[in-house]
Amino acid sequence: MTMSTLEPGSASAGRLLRYVDALREAFAQEMERDESVFVFGLDVDDHKSIQGSTAGLLQRFGPERVFTTPLSEDAMTGVAIGAAMAGMRPVHVHIRMDFLLLCMNQLVNIAAKARYMYGGTVKVPLVVRSMVGKSWGQGAQHSQGLHSMFMHVPGLKVVAPSNAHDAKGCMIAAIRDDNPVIVMEHRLLYPTEAYVPETAYEVLPGKARVVAPGGDATLVGISHMVVECLRARELLAEVGISAEVIDPIWLSPLDIATIVESARRTRRLVVADTGWTACGAGAEIVAAVLEQLGPEGGIAVKRIGFAPTTCPPSPPLEAAFYPNPGTVAAAVHALVRPKDAAWTPDPERAKLAHQVQFRGPF
Amino acid sequence: MTMSTLEPGSASAGRLLRYVDALREAFAQEMERDESVFVFGLDVDDHKSIQGSTAGLLQRFGPERVFTTPLSEDAMTGVAIGAAMAGMRPVHVHIRMDFLLLCMNQLVNIAAKARYMYGGTVKVPLVVRSMVGKSWGQGAQHSQGLHSMFMHVPGLKVVAPSNAHDAKGCMIAAIRDDNPVIVMEHRLLYPTEAYVPETAYEVLPGKARVVAPGGDATLVGISHMVVECLRARELLAEVGISAEVIDPIWLSPLDIATIVESARRTRRLVVADTGWTACGAGAEIVAAVLEQLGPEGGIAVKRIGFAPTTCPPSPPLEAAFYPNPGTVAAAVHALVRPKDAAWTPDPERAKLAHQVQFRGPF
Amino acid sequence: MEHHRRLYRTLRLIRVVEEEVARVYPTDVIKSPVHLSIGQEFIAAGVCDALEPRDHVSITYRGHAAYIAKGGDLNAMIAEMYGKKTGCCQGRGGSMHLIDMKAGVIGASAVVGTSIPVATGFALAARRRRTGGVVVCFIGDGATEEGCFAESLNFAALHRLPILFVCENNGYAIHEPLAKRWATDRLCERVATYGIPARRIGDGSVFTVRDAALEAVAAMRDGGGPAFLEILCCRWREHVGPNEDFDQGYRSADEKTPWAERDEVARLAARLPPAEVAAIETDILATVSAAFAFAEASPFPVTGDLHDHVHA
Amino acid sequence: MEHHRRLYRTLRLIRVVEEEVARVYPTDVIKSPVHLSIGQEFIAAGVCDALEPRDHVSITYRGHAAYIAKGGDLNAMIAEMYGKKTGCCQGRGGSMHLIDMKAGVIGASAVVGTSIPVATGFALAARRRRTGGVVVCFIGDGATEEGCFAESLNFAALHRLPILFVCENNGYAIHEPLAKRWATDRLCERVATYGIPARRIGDGSVFTVRDAALEAVAAMRDGGGPAFLEILCCRWREHVGPNEDFDQGYRSADEKTPWAERDEVARLAARLPPAEVAAIETDILATVSAAFAFAEASPFPVTGDLHDHVHA
Numbered sequence A, B: 001m002t003m004s005t006l007e008p009g010s011a012s013a014g015r016l017l018r019y020v021d022a023l024r025e026a027f028a029q030e031m032e033r034d035e036s037v038f039v040f041g042l043d044v045d046d047h048k049s050i051q052g053s054t055a056g057l058l059q060r061f062g063p064e065r066v067f068t069t070p071l072s073e074d075a076m077t078g079v080a081i082g083a084a085m086a087g088m089r090p091v092h093v094h095i096r097m098d099f100l101l102l103c104m105n106q107l108v109n110i111a112a113k114a115r116y117m118y119g120g121t122v123k124v125p126l127v128v129r130s131m132v133g134k135s136w137g138q139g140a141q142h143s144q145g146l147h148s149m150f151m152h153v154p155g156l157k158v159v160a161p162s163n164a165h166d167a168k169g170c171m172i173a174a175i176r177d178d179n180p181v182i183v184m185e186h187r188l189l190y191p192t193e194a195y196v197p198e199t200a201y202e203v204l205p206g207k208a209r210v211v212a213p214g215g216d217a218t219l220v221g222i223s224h225m226v227v228e229c230l231r232a233r234e235l236l237a238e239v240g241i242s243a244e245v246i247d248p249i250w251l252s253p254l255d256i257a258t259i260v261e262s263a264r265r266t267r268r269l270v271v272a273d274t275g276w277t278a279c280g281a282g283a284e285i286v287a288a289v290l291e292q293l294g295p296e297g298g299i300a301v302k303r304i305g306f307a308p309t310t311c312p313p314s315p316p317l318e319a320a321f322y323p324n325p326g327t328v329a330a331a332v333h334a335l336v337r338p339k340d341a342a343w344t345p346d347p348e349r350a351k352l353a354h355q356v357q358f359r360g361p362f
Numbered sequence C, D: 001m002e003h004h005r006r007l008y009r010t011l012r013l014i015r016v017v018e019e020e021v022a023r024v025y026p027t028d029v030i031k032s033p034v035h036l037s038i039g040q041e042f043i044a045a046g047v048c049d050a051l052e053p054r055d056h057v058s059i060t061y062r063g064h065a066a067y068i069a070k071g072g073d074l075n076a077m078i079a080e081m082y083g084k085k086t087g088c089c090q091g092r093g094g095s096m097h098l099i100d101m102k103a104g105v106i107g108a109s110a111v112v113g114t115s116i117p118v119a120t121g122f123a124l125a126a127r128r129r130r131t132g133g134v135v136v137c138f139i140g141d142g143a144t145e146e147g148c149f150a151e152s153l154n155f156a157a158l159h160r161l162p163i164l165f166v167c168e169n170n171g172y173a174i175h176e177p178l179a180k181r182w183a184t185d186r187l188c189e190r191v192a193t194y195g196i197p198a199r200r201i202g203d204g205s206v207f208t209v210r211d212a213a214l215e216a217v218a219a220m221r222d223g224g225g226p227a228f229l230e231i232l233c234c235r236w237r238e239h240v241g242p243n244e245d246f247d248q249g250y251r252s253a254d255e256k257t258p259w260a261e262r263d264e265v266a267r268l269a270a271r272l273p274p275a276e277v278a279a280i281e282t283d284i285l286a287t288v289s290a291a292f293a294f295a296e297a298s299p300f301p302v303t304g305d306l307h308d309h310v311h312a
């Protein structure tokens, strides 16, 4: 299926490519360009090659630059940090973001702090790839979007590309960045397509993208939720509400100015996240926008994300756990027309195409 | 020195006790009451006994219930979880909150989720004690307040007592709680005194405390920052600004209603935290208050916390890294009198007594 | 030989359940990934035969065999895989998080290795409460690479906890062979340096496994400390999912051949009177089809249940 | 014996620096906790004597000795402890995070053990870039209890990385003795099961240490994999801070006696011509007092520096 958030503007807009292939192209091009780039992590070199995102790299670059590891996420993260400090550019791959909880010490106590606590004498050009799993029984420990924990920590950068174009551009930017970058990919985005230039390019921190314009509410979607927000926007349009959808792309550093500008105009801000809301990215965005708007404040705000529970695999519970275009649209509607009766779009129409298709195995 | 936020109201108000001794009393009373309570973790049984907070417990309850461990924070956390699932009530002690980064997997992937993912068939009555270090060269890895990471995760409770009275009451409540509770203590609070009842009592989740009333601004202080907010309030009073100071005590679950009620009245909300602000407790409080206030919104907000850098040990840098009564007061002033010139209290007067006294070693 | 019959029944029950799971899997009634233990049943069956009700077992996401062998509720297991309210986790766990506290099955983690210290904590509690119970902690070969394995061994040995670690060494973590993960295969030797009796079993025999477990458990009940068994085995199916995967190129079907030839299920059947085998078979088929029918008939949880059990 | 003189100079330099740190400590000019290595100098001195400039060492928060022995800038070290802008971390590290990338000192962590995998990563880079360099990773006995130690050993051995792990076993982690932390003391035996040559040195001799390091490093430069040394030693001072602590009840002064009797600093001095010792002493005192004067005279960072170096 096609889910292109970036229309072809010119010849240089590239071909339609899947998110997973865009990632793979980023690795191949950067490994070609720079000898110091290497890709490692559990299962990067097997025939499944991380859902295909590392396919062919072993054959092309050899086992010194593409290799699996023992099940030792903590030490392997330290190894990546050391190699990065020594001048290499490791890309450390985790098939689930949940496993980063095993490496928090290395990421937060070492990677994030090394440059600062060593007085600027070292760099840690490290990329940590991690994937958020969703639906079909992923359950408690294979489903978490933990980006807000990393956004909390100075010294780390965090990026969550929502489409194939940004997947390639952000990954290349991350690899070239001299700092540790946590890349949050989303499993459900892997088959989605966008126009992707063939040559290497960077989608750099500092610029959020207004994905679709609107005047009644500002709708910020994170990662996969960008896609669901676009669908919510369509549903809202049918009842005469116009939502502006913004993709922050980079979560840290965060381009808050673009969101502030939009919210100042629409007076309503909804953040839809692929994670829990408490101390989440949505809390950060809401608080930062309101600090910047200052006394003029007075905008209505709402965060949407995972329900405040562990992720349950049973389908009816899972459906209630995750936000979806219908719940997003309903939340926007409630802010825009607070006096109206609550409105929820027809659940059938609110379903997302790629959401429905996905079925196991992992 | 005396820093009593709770005045003696009656005979039952107890004696003046230091924070550290209040903690110790809580352990002793609960261990006496319930055989299944035990206290373990690195160095709980040596002559320094975690700054004195576990002093005497070994002698009284023996090495089966009070013991040190190998340097294996990850596995020891799992051991605590298993023992808790099996019906014990472990109190697992870490002399620095920074070390919890070694146990994130066990805390987030197991402790927080066990009851939910096992369908309510188990309980995890676990207490994790951790201390925030501050000043005098603690530096990058011995200074972090990581409560917001835990507030993010459903299934965990988080508490940050700011005075001796709450230290005892919250610790007893945490030990009796059937869920995993992360207790964030603060090293600088250890010598501070408050009136503490002799008998056992619980300071339960669900009720924030209005520590001092005021009409111009709502000032929420977390952990140690409550003390600094009270000092800021005095400084503000001198220029005719009246700040209401609120101590949430429990951060998760959070009594947001008390804060909302105050902010609705004062129209200004400042949260002063002992941690970074991005996706921090302050972001959560600001966003939750604004969601609840709804369209009436229109209040001015500001978060204060660690500077967005790693903690540097050099004194001038450290002084700039931490918020203090002067910076808190200045922030409130800016919200209350946005058109006035910025005002900063005399730095000498803004210093905190116990802050000045503290000098190493650890 | 009463225990022969008992072992056969357990082995056969596990095999039939797993094959039924594999059979219905393509119909999408199972709402979780499944990690089958076909070919590895002799380990759980042999070890759990040495246990008593007061003992605990800690299992993995590849835990169907041990769950069944320890006497976990089969209806609740299948219902859990179907995502039903009657599941052992009320649909909140799925196949990777089976638990049955009544039967002494203390749960499973989908994060490899992380149940090792949790199991060690159960052993600490057993020691402290002087229940006389022991804990068996099942793990895969991959789990031994996680740091918490070494940390847990040291702690268990230091405190002489009653815990038997059982490593099911099937030679692979997903598709990665030992040679790409282990510097050497001197695992038992390493574990022994903690003062933990460690033994490697390579003959694939359920009886050898059972005897080793009996011996280890007896020593623990006498106040001995932890023990360790590394048991070689072969995973007959793909890592996750219902199919074989010898056509995927990462391993050859030859690896399975010797194991298939000495399949314990068939071997034990051949040594029992045919009538007895037939009776057991009838019984098992009834049990298993009842369990699937139970799962099928059970209701799903409803949306309103979502917020239950976040806190106790 | 040129290397005898060189070793003595290093030993004595470390001792004098540490004693000066202890002396000035009560005046509060040092803005960090200090973990002195007095009594343990022979390890860093012996090991680093086997190294070349292209080699790296990873140190701990008790890292003054190894920092100096590898040739780290002394002025920058003392200035760092004073919190000065001229410090090796510009006042952002403090005594627990010394680094001198020019001298091959790759930094220290205050979270015990966590520098082990980082050092292993440097060894991976050295292998990949074929620098011919090796890495020495200094750790305490306590650090071996952390899971990342086992994980790192396995990985280093699997990839045959050029890294020498040196465990300074002083018998304590803060005040906790080995007996409360280690199930057994068969550490070298355990490390050997990874295929890593492992040796325990108990004689306290800087020469024994140096010879063992030379041998290990030579093998690595020839393409050999990792090696391990466990070196027994005694911490003469308290865990953190400038004082002795034999009066605290957790250990007796007798523990120090044999070590003090064979103090390598005194022993090597006695074997050199007195005039040479005196010349070295003059030189060292000048160096050390210059370093403290440099630190004293250097400016503190200013508030405006706070946000530097968060990102590269």
Ligand SMILES: Cc1ncc(C[n+]2csc(CCOP(=O)(O)OP(=O)(O)O)c2C)c(N)n1
Pocket (backbone or CB within 6 Å): A042, A071, A073, A099, A102, C062, C110, C111, C112, C113, C139, C140, C141, C142, C143, C144, C170, C172, C173, C174, C239
């Ligand atoms: C900590 C962690 N890392 C990686 C994974 C992905 N993963 C799932 S199963 C598995 C293989 C584990 O192998 P082993 O322990 O030998 O068990 P087996 O599957 O062979 O029974 C891996 C790597 C995971 N679930 N958890």
Ligand SMILES: Cc1ncc(C[n+]2csc(CCOP(=O)(O)OP(=O)(O)O)c2C)c(N)n1
Pocket (backbone or CB within 6 Å): B042, B071, B073, B099, B102, D062, D110, D111, D112, D113, D139, D140, D141, D142, D143, D144, D170, D172, D173, D174, D239
């Ligand atoms: C992960 C971690 N746990 C606990 C501590 C507290 N701590 C600081 S030093 C130390 C002892 C370490 O002992 P060892 O490795 O033997 O080194 P030594 O101090 O004896 O040189 C401990 C437990 C810490 N800094 N980091």
Ligand SMILES: [Mg+2]
Pocket (backbone or CB within 6 Å): C140, C141, C142, C168, C169, C170, C171, C172, C173, C174
């Ligand atoms: Mg395996």
Ligand SMILES: [Mg+2]
Pocket (backbone or CB within 6 Å): D140, D141, D142, D168, D169, D170, D171, D172, D173, D174
């Ligand atoms: Mg030591």
